[in-house]
Amino acid sequence: MRHTLSIVVADQPGELSRIVGLFSARGFNIETVSVGQTPDPHWSRVTVVTRGDDRTIEQIVKQCARLARVREVQDLTARPHIEREMALIAVEALPGAMRQEVLGLVAVFRAKVVDIAQTRMIIEATGNKEKVEAFIELLRPLGICDITRTGCIAIGRLTATVKTSTDGEEDDMIYAGTAHETTLEKKTPERHEKGISI
Amino acid sequence: MIAQSDILKATADLPPTTADNELPRGAEILVEALACEGVDSIFGYPGGAVLHIYDELWRARDRITHYLVRHEQGAVHMAEGYARASGRVGVALVTSGPGATNAVTGIANAYLDSTPIVVITGQVPTALIGTDAFQEVDTVGITRSCVKHNYLVRDVRDLAAIVHEAFHLARTGRPGPIVIDIPKDVSAARTSYSCLQSISFPCVERKSPPDPRSVGRAASAILQAERPVLYVGGGVVNSGAADALRALAEELQLPVTPTLMGLGGFPSAHPLCLNMLGMHGTYAANMAVAESDLLIAVGVRFDDRVTGRLATFAPHARVIHIDIDAANIGKNRAPDLSLTADAREALCALQAEVQARGQKEIEKSVERRIVWWDRLRAWQREQPLRFSGSRDHIKPQSVIRELHRLTSGEALIVTDVGQHQMWAAQFYPFKRSRQWITSGGLGTMGFGVPAAIGAQLVMRDQLVVAVVGDGGFQMTNQELATATQYGLPIKVLIMNNGYLGMVRQWQEMFYDRTYSEVDLSVSPDFVKLAEAYGALGVRATRPEELSDVLAAGLSYKGVAVMDIVVSKEENVFPIVPAGGNSRDMIVHSEGV
Numbered sequence: 001m002r003h004t005l006s007i008v009v010a011d012q013p014g015e016l017s018r019i020v021g022l023f024s025a026r027g028f029n030i031e032t033v034s035v036g037q038t039p040d041p042h043w044s045r046v047t048v049v050t051r052g053d054d055r056t057i058e059q060i061v062k063q064c065a066r067l068a069r070v071r072e073v074q075d076l077t078a079r080p081h082i083e084r085e086m087a088l089i090a091v092e093a094l095p096g097a098m099r100q101e102v103l104g105l106v107a108v109f110r111a112k113v114v115d116i117a118q119t120r121m122i123i124e125a126t127g128n129k130e131k132v133e134a135f136i137e138l139l140r141p142l143g144i145c146d147i148t149r150t151g152c153i154a155i156g157r158l159t160a161t162v163k164t165s166t167d168g169e170e171d172d173m174i175y176a177g178t179a180h181e182t183t184l185e186k187k188t189p190e191r192h193e194k195g196i197s198i
Numbered sequence: 199m200i201a202q203s204d205i206l207k208a209t210a211d212l213p214p215t216t217a218d219n220e221l222p223r224g225a226e227i228l229v230e231a232l233a234c235e236g237v238d239s240i241f242g243y244p245g246g247a248v249l250h251i252y253d254e255l256w257r258a259r260d261r262i263t264h265y266l267v268r269h270e271q272g273a274v275h276m277a278e279g280y281a282r283a284s285g286r287v288g289v290a291l292v293t294s295g296p297g298a299t300n301a302v303t304g305i306a307n308a309y310l311d312s313t314p315i316v317v318i319t320g321q322v323p324t325a326l327i328g329t330d331a332f333q334e335v336d337t338v339g340i341t342r343s344c345v346k347h348n349y350l351v352r353d354v355r356d357l358a359a360i361v362h363e364a365f366h367l368a369r370t371g372r373p374g375p376i377v378i379d380i381p382k383d384v385s386a387a388r389t390s391y392s393c394l395q396s397i398s399f400p401c402v403e404r405k406s407p408p409d410p411r412s413v414g415r416a417a418s419a420i421l422q423a424e425r426p427v428l429y430v431g432g433g434v435v436n437s438g439a440a441d442a443l444r445a446l447a448e449e450l451q452l453p454v455t456p457t458l459m460g461l462g463g464f465p466s467a468h469p470l471c472l473n474m475l476g477m478h479g480t481y482a483a484n485m486a487v488a489e490s491d492l493l494i495a496v497g498v499r500f501d502d503r504v505t506g507r508l509a510t511f512a513p514h515a516r517v518i519h520i521d522i523d524a525a526n527i528g529k530n531r532a533p534d535l536s537l538t539a540d541a542r543e544a545l546c547a548l549q550a551e552v553q554a555r556g557q558k559e560i561e562k563s564v565e566r567r568i569v570w571w572d573r574l575r576a577w578q579r580e581q582p583l584r585f586s587g588s589r590d591h592i593k594p595q596s597v598i599r600e601l602h603r604l605t606s607g608e609a610l611i612v613t614d615v616g617q618h619q620m621w622a623a624q625f626y627p628f629k630r631s632r633q634w635i636t637s638g639g640l641g642t643m644g645f646g647v648p649a650a651i652g653a654q655l656v657m658r659d660q661l662v663v664a665v666v667g668d669g670g671f672q673m674t675n676q677e678l679a680t681a682t683q684y685g686l687p688i689k690v691l692i693m694n695n696g697y698l699g700m701v702r703q704w705q706e707m708f709y710d711r712t713y714s715e716v717d718l719s720v721s722p723d724f725v726k727l728a729e730a731y732g733a734l735g736v737r738a739t740r741p742e743e744l745s746d747v748l749a750a751g752l753s754y755k756g757v758a759v760m761d762i763v764v765s766k767e768e769n770v771f772p773i774v775p776a777g778g779n780s781r782d783m784i785v786h787s788e789g790v
Contacts, residue, residue: 014350021342021343022343062525063525068347
């Protein structure tokens with residue numbers, strides 16, 4: 001089963017590789033990993049998406065928690081949470097019907113055109129993994145030139161009582177729709193620039 | 199990037215501002231911090247990147263004694279021998295590049311055997327890091343997967359806090375090795391220092407007492423068990439839990455089987471002791487585990503050398519797992535009940551809980567196990583450890599028996615890895631914790647001699663015997679020079695069979711006797727080798743010589759090497775083939 005782990009670790013050189021190295025040394029799988037600062041600049045949050053049965057996940061959590069500079073490890077999958085990832089997709093978009101089709105998909109998925117040239121566009125798409133992947137699949141027949149993806153980031157919901165469909169598409173529209181337009185737009189890229197410096 | 203000290207939150211009594219050139223250098227701060235941690239001995243080997251530190255050590259030589267080894271692997275094994283004999287943190291100091299890579303085996307050994315050591319490595323100056331500079335390796339990267347934690351000190355102002363945290367980490371929780379990599383310019387840089395007043399660690403060892411509800415349930419399970427077995431390991435030794443273990447076992451008449459690492463944690467000759475379990479464990483211990491209805495696992499990690507095939511290990515038993523490392527619990531065998539706790543605290547809590555249930559409960563519980571004890575005793579009688587004698591050749595098992603007799607069972611035994619290690623584990627009954635030091639998890643040939651030197655340093659007046667094979671001895675025999683230089687009178691007992699014996703045994707049993715590359719018949723004359731190092735060398739080749747030769751070596755006041763030429767193709771029994779279970783156990787040679 002797919003699990004999203006949130007690991008708070010000291011923002012010090014080598015700490016990310018300690019976590020990633022632990023996964024490879026113990027034969028755990030990493031689907032995506034992303035890093036960024038927490039509100040306290042001394043600490044970073046590493047979000048890892050991994051797969052495994054319950055015992056494997058329990059081991060991963062315990063092994064990560066054993067690291068001297070790890071402050072907490074949470075398996076977010078066990079409780080209501082929001083997941084997002086961003087993809088930048090360069091796609092063929094010849095003037096005319098093809099470009100219109102791309103723009104139509106962009107509208108439906110609340111994605112954004114961030115660059116355009118004679119025959120191609122770059123699209124920024126945000127959402128949970130399923131949404132981003134569905135979008136990519138619909139673009140694929142049109143001709144995808146390149147994709148870069150951030151990997152998943154996640155955060156626990158504010159109240160556990162909010163009814164969720166474990167961050168399904170419908171849910172995504174409600175929560176992402178409002179937050180997206182206002183605050184996330186600027187913050188997301190900044191967050192990831194910081195992540196790289198770790 | 200932020201400084202280490204931002205995380206560590208160290209508070210020092212800062213001296214009044216002084217001119218920069220009067221402030222101490224990093225090297226001096228390091229030495230002061232080590233002294234502050236109570237370090238009296240360092241095993242090391244100098245080199246370019248640690249010259250400042252060696253300069254400072256020389257000035258501090260009346261407070262901290264440095265032992266110059268002959269190979270960095272030896273330094274780390276000595277630090278481990280020191281730590282395991284004393285229970286304190288051992289310290290090794292090596293230079294950058296090859297110094298650090300040579301130390302890696304020792305570090306990995308300490309990691310797998312949970313030994314508290316701090317290894318200080320030199321590093322090229324910070325400005326040269328990443329440039330493939332002379333004697334540069336990424337020490338922190340290389341050692342990352344075999345340390346409890348490691349540091350690259352980038353700023354001299356972080357140094358003191360790092361050293362103190364390193365010692366704290368090494369000895370708390372599940373102990374382990376810590377590496378501190380210090381670039382040359384950091385050991386030269388100046389800053390203020392005074393012994394730290396306090397230091398807080400934001401995320402280490404959230405230690406809590408054993409959960410009382412779990413203790414209660416564990417006590418009930420133990421009281422009601424009909425066929426319980428206490429399976430105890432290195433955690434009992436590390437936490438000083440031998441007395442607590444003995445008290446609980448005696449109170450409830452529980453059979454005890456120690457792992458290789460747990461030997462000494464419970465007296466081998468105690469009537470409740472079934473002796474070692476696992477691949478080369480006793481028949482009774484392995485049968486007991488196979489038939490047990492409750493396995494009380496204390497300070498163990500269900501290692502494959504103990505369990506064999508996990509799926510069939512202790513198939514009828516519910517498991518209570520007590521370990522200080524939460525990650526050990528459920529890693530290999532899912533327990534029915536677990537206590538993430540220090541072994542001693544947990545055993546004491548169990549004992550108190552059991553006593554609180556009242557004498558009547560305890561008596562009923564002991565009675566419930568009378569049938570079990572009959573079976574255990576029968577297994578012990580049916581298949582005791584044994585070996586066939588010989589008039590022409592010295593039997594290796596008889597060497598250990600004789601060693602035991604001559605030392606009245608009091609010697610501190612250190613071993614290398616291989617057949618001799620198993621025979622020592624089987625045939626030398628141990629009386630107390632820390633009387634047995636061996637390379638368990640990593641199985642490092644070459645461990646014996648240097649680890650014995652480190653142990654001898656702690657136990658100045660005790661007989662320390664390194665039992666080694668002719669193979670492993672040759673991996674680190676140069677440390678005999680260290681032993682003679684510092685007057686550390688270890689006794690080295692070489693079980694010389696002219697083979698890499700354990701590999702040969704497996705080739706005999708599992709590879710159709712294809713003895714591929716195990717012939718060690720061309721070795722140096724170990725007696726002359728010993729003499730070349732300024733040690734006593736003695737040899738026995740015939741059974742009638744054994745006793746006198748051992749006595750001569752053991753009673754010698756200095757370093758002695760006893761070359762005991764033993765029967766060449768003796769095998770270690772019982773053996774549970776790798777990946778098997780107790781049903782596959784081969785008890786003696788006729789079983790092959």
